Amino acid sequence: MRLLTHNYLQSNVKGTEEGYPLGIVPETVEIEKSPVDRELLLSILPKLNYDAVHQAVAQLRLHCSTLPKLPSTLPENISNDENLVNDLYFVLFDVHVKNGCLVCPATQRKFPIKDGIPNMILHEDEI
Amino acid sequence: MDLPSSTADSTTECACQYMTLVPRGLHFAITEWVQQRIPLHQSIWVSESEAYSHDDLTQESTSWRKHSVAVPIGTVHSQTKSDISIGYNSHRAVIWTKPGQHSYMWWQFATAEPASDVPNLRALGPVTALVGSWKLSPFPQRRIATLSEMAEAIHFCLRSDSYRKQQFPSALRIWRQVALSNWKSVSERVRDDSLFVDDLWLASTNTDNPGLKFRISCVRPDDPNYTRRDLIMAVANDLVPSSWTVDLKHYDVEIVLFLKEDDTDPCSHHFAVALALHPYQYLGCHSFSSGIVPPDVAPPYMTLTGIVRLRPSTAQLLLHLVGLKSGAVVLDPCVGIGTIAHECAYLKYVGLGGDIVLTPSLLGPQATTYSASIQNEQQRIAATLIAWDAANLPIRTAVATFGAE
Numbered sequence: 208m209r210l211l212t213h214n215y216l217q218s219n220v221k222g223t224e225e226g227y228p229l230g231i232v233p234e235t236v237e238i239e240k241s242p243v244d245r246e247l248l249l250s251i252l253p254k255l256n257y258d259a260v261h262q263a264v265a266q267l268r269l270h271c272s273t274l275p276k277l278p279s280t281l282p283e284n285i286s287n288d289e290n291l292v293n294d295l296y297f298v299l300f301d302v303h304v305k306n307g308c309l310v311c312p313a314t315q316r317k318f319p320i321k322d323g324i325p326n327m328i329l330h331e332d333e334i
Numbered sequence: 335m336d337l338p339s340s341t342a343d344s345t346t347e348c349a350c351q352y353m354t355l356v357p358r359g360l361h362f363a364i365t366e367w368v369q370q371r372i373p374l375h376q377s378i379w380v381s382e383s384e385a386y387s388h389d390d391l392t393q394e395s396t397s398w399r400k401h402s403v404a405v406p407i408g409t410v411h412s413q414t415k416s417d418i419s420i421g422y423n424s425h426r427a428v429i430w431t432k433p434g435q436h437s438y439m440w441w442q443f444a445t446a447e448p449a450s451d452v453p454n455l456r457a458l459g460p461v462t463a464l465v466g467s468w469k470l471s472p473f474p475q476r477r478i479a480t481l482s483e484m485a486e487a488i489h490f491c492l493r494s495d496s497y498r499k500q501q502f503p504s505a506l507r508i509w510r511q512v513a514l515s516n517w518k519s520v521s522e523r524v525r526d527d528s529l530f531v532d533d534l535w536l537a538s539t540n541t542d543n544p545g546l547k548f549r550i551s552c553v554r555p556d557d558p559n560y561t562r563r564d565l566i567m568a569v570a571n572d573l574v575p576s577s578w579t580v581d582l583k584h585y586d587v588e589i590v591l592f593l594k595e596d597d598t599d600p601c602s603h604h605f606a607v608a609l610a611l612h613p614y615q616y617l618g619c620h621s622f623s624s625g626i627v628p629p630d631v632a633p634p635y636m637t638l639t640g641i642v643r644l645r646p647s648t649a650q651l652l653l654h655l656v657g658l659k660s661g662a663v664v665l666d667p668c669v670g671i672g673t674i675a676h677e678c679a680y681l682k683y684v685g686l687g688g689d690i691v692l693t694p695s696l697l698g699p700q701a702t703t704y705s706a707s708i709q710n711e712q713q714r715i716a717a718t719l720i721a722w723d724a725a726n727l728p729i730r731t732a733v734a735t736f737g738a739e
Binding site: 208209211212215216217218219227239241244246247249250251252253254256300321322323324325326327328329334 | 686
């Protein structure tokens with residue numbers, strides 16, 4: 208599971224109002240390097256919740272200390288900061304949580320991640 | 335791109351004849367060819383390509399910039415250090431410097447297709463080597479209506495010296511080059527030089543020379559007047575040398591017939607003959623035009639035997655038709671093994687896909703294997719898939735975009 212995907216996911220358990228962003232408890236994290244696609248990164252920024260990215264990276268740095276530190280807020284002219292562009296692309300596309308779980312911030316309900324696929328299927332009583 | 339030196343056409347025209355239908359973009363096909371022929375020492379190569387119609391392509395009028403780089407023309411050198419790659423032209427002037435330990439390939443590709451159709455070339459079916467294409471309009475007042483009329487019109491094209499002495503042998507040489515270079519195993523017949531002489535029809539009169547094995551497939555809209563099989567049977571004898579033998583399963587060459595009505599001329603059809611360049615017979619599936627397993631392309635798709643799935647090229651075509659911009663999020667709520675989500679990467683969309691069958695006990699493990707193969711064998715981004723219930727999507731609002739932006 209990439210952090211880009213994590214950025215879009217929320218808990219849909221019945222009655223949950225604050226199911227985003229999901230916490231990450233990683234067991235296995237892998238880095239799969241890919242060429243930085245600057246155009247793609249800049250085009251996805253409008254749909255990105257940067258606070259969630261920042262929080263997710265902070266959680267993963269406890270498990271993987273080589274992750275870059277991101278600024279607490281996204282600067283307006285990010286396109287001028289090549290290092291930040293590269294770091295942001297890296298954390299969104301190249302960092303994969305292979306095993307672990309996602310945690311609902313409101314209910315602490317855990318959604319397991321197995322082999323990179325988070326399981327967000329709800330139980331009958333949660334729908 | 336390696337092209338047979340024995341053809342009389344220019345390199346550009348040969349390329350046009352060769353690359354008539356390209357899976358998942360010119361980009362992939364070009365990169366694949368180059369990487370198989372040039373020893374690359376860097377771990378990551380970035381290939382950038384652009385296609386131009388002959389209508390537009392002149393040295394003066396065409397300028398292609400990719401971000402801040404004016405795409406270089408001619409010989410390009412690159413040097414990769416631990417954190418930067420540098421490109422030079424033949425005069426050792428720096429063309430680009432880019433962060434990251436990878437190098438770039440730049441390609442311009444010229445096609446005979448009109449400029450308006452060039453974007454669509456990136457999403458169409460499998461790769462074939464075009465033998466020839468014709469416009470069939472034998473009747474001034476109407477279109478061809480019956481099987482016998484169609485067969486007669488096609489016979490006229492196939493019985494020409496041009497077809498037998500130039501078009502078919504030329505395409506067959508391209509086919510053989512691809513087979514020997516790209517297929518993991520080929521029959522001894524394909525390695526036999528005597529079966530690939532210039533005058534195939536004359537050589538076939540030698541009964542000691544058995545020739546290649548072939549099958550014919552037909553891509554054509556349904557017609558109530560006659561079936562595809564009827565058409566194939568009517569024209570088969572003129573398509574190939576007489577020494578060739580039919581084998582529907584263990585064939586060497588698959589000949590594909592394309593037939594469609596002309597949208598702009600009510601009295602005409604378009605007809606084309608091509609040789610399929612992917613070894614479907616070795617990959618355990620049927621053929622170009624039929625079969626459960628999609629015939630366009632190579633592993634890793636072919637590792638998923640027994641699973642019925644959407645063709646990657648069809649997925650690409652669907653994504654093209656939506657007409658989104660780079661960075662758009664494409665949501666597939668019933669993604670299955672992940673085809674649509676994975677194809678998004680080629681078009682720089684963000685593919686977000688999930689399915690209820692992607693749990694560890696169902697298709698989850700196979701989807702993981704498939705994603706890994708895309709990442710490793712095709713060296714492109716595979717989408718993250720999610721196990722979810724499409725009736726209760728766990729997606730925050732203001733993410734997915736439906737339709738054109």
